[in-house]
Amino acid sequence: MTYSRIIGTGSYLPEKVVTNDDLAQMVDTSDQWIRERTGIRERHIAVEGETTCDLAENAARNAIAASGKQISDIDLIIVATTTPDQIFPSTACLLQSRLDIHGCPAFDVQAVCTGFIYALSIADNFIRAGNATCALVIGAETFSRILNWKDRGTCILFGDGAGAVVIEKSDEPGILSTHLHADGDYASLLHVPEGVSKGYDVVRQNAAFVEMKGNEVFKMAVNTLGRIVDETLDKNNMKKSDVDWLIPHQANIRIIRATARKLGMPMEQVVVTVHEHGNTSAASVPLALDVAVRDGRIKKGETLLMEAFGGGFTWGSVLARF
Numbered sequence: 001m002t003y004s005r006i007i008g009t010g011s012y013l014p015e016k017v018v019t020n021d022d023l024a025q026m027v028d029t030s031d032q033w034i035r036e037r038t039g040i041r042e043r044h045i046a047v048e049g050e051t052t053c054d055l056a057e058n059a060a061r062n063a064i065a066a067s068g069k070q071i072s073d074i075d076l077i078i079v080a081t082t083t084p085d086q087i088f089p090s091t092a093c094l095l096q097s098r099l100d101i102h103g104c105p106a107f108d109v110q111a112v113c114t115g116f117i118y119a120l121s122i123a124d125n126f127i128r129a130g131n132a133t134c135a136l137v138i139g140a141e142t143f144s145r146i147l148n149w150k151d152r153g154t155c156i157l158f159g160d161g162a163g164a165v166v167i168e169k170s171d172e173p174g175i176l177s178t179h180l181h182a183d184g185d186y187a188s189l190l191h192v193p194e195g196v197s198k199g200y201d202v203v204r205q206n207a208a209f210v211e212m213k214g215n216e217v218f219k220m221a222v223n224t225l226g227r228i229v230d231e232t233l234d235k236n237n238m239k240k241s242d243v244d245w246l247i248p249h250q251a252n253i254r255i256i257r258a259t260a261r262k263l264g265m266p267m268e269q270v271v272v273t274v275h276e277h278g279n280t281s282a283a284s285v286p287l288a289l290d291v292a293v294r295d296g297r298i299k300k301g302e303t304l305l306m307e308a309f310g311g312g313f314t315w316g317s318v319l320a321r322f
């Protein structure tokens with residue numbers, strides 16, 4: 001059997017940090033409200049001119065260095081992003097050129113906060129089907145660009161950043177299973193209502209921003225993530241106690257705690273970065289993974305459950321032996 005295996009992780013955050021107190025100067029909110037409702041203390045925000053591809057490139061180079069591979073070994077590039085630098089070429093193609101890689105497939109995936117889980121699943125399938133041997137998979141966002149900085153219900157939640165992994169063909173698993181889902185019926189609960197085809201004038205006026213019915217999204221996220229945990233464990237015939245680490249999408253500490261409770265998992269086994277990163281959408285899971293790999297918490301051979309829920313709605317998980 002052919003499998004894929006994560007052999008390197010990397011991440012990158014813009015230098016600029018925006019605290020809750022900074023936000024309280026811009027909208028009617030407070031550090032206490034944001035901490036209590038979300039767990040977020042601060043987030044990194046890209047400065048003017050700093051793009052998704054800039055963040056992706058730094059994360060990618062860090063992941064490739066950690067993998068021990070050469071850039072020339074990469075034969076597939078997938079970037080998960082909701083905030084590409086340009087309408088086209090894709091961020092993956094822009095990145096490919098910066099890395100001086102030529103000829104291999106490179107494309108973007110758009111599944112908002114579940115984007116990295118989608119991208120990792122696609123890359124795993126490419127490798128298992130024999131169509132790639134060494135893939136660079138990135139989640140990168142400058143979500144700050146699509147926020148309405150006058151809307152306190154959304155602008156306090158998000159941050160910018162990028163996370164990346166290199167996965168390689170392997171005889172041993174590796175990635176044990178991936179699970180992807182979507183239901184477009186819920187678009188109105190969480191969306192940017194305008195786009196290229198429907199409202200390019202609005203986009204050009206810089207006014208196509210995230211809108212969210214936070215409370216309804218919250219309930220859906222908690223229920224859906226509970227179900228995906230069951231689905232992932234059942235598929236692999238595993239018990240909750242077989243999972244060493246939960247690496248959840250970092251949207252809200254209350255959602256993360258609910259998923260950990262569902263797994264019967266103490267918070268010590270849950271990687272939490274939401275307090276420092278906010279919700280970085282597609283970047284959040286690989287960012288959290290890299291943090292816990294680099295600080296030595298996640299060790300070789302351990303079993304990781306990565307999961308995410310986001311706009312679409314989309315949701316999914318990856319179970320992997322590290």
Ligand code: ACO
Nearest residue numbers: 029033037112113152153156214215217218251252310311
């Ligand atoms: N500061 C102070 N008060 C606020 C703020 C704020 N930043 N934002 C909202 N409020 C007020 C509301 O106006 C409301 O006031 P009212 O009672 O007078 O009407 C009150 O606080 C409660 O508002 P709720 O929306 O009910 O607050 P809730 O407890 O649900 O928390 C939050 C809001 C943090 C957004 C939460 O619902 C949440 O995290 N939702 C899920 C987000 C998520 O997971 N998204 C999915 C991924 S994102 C993606 O895919 C792009």
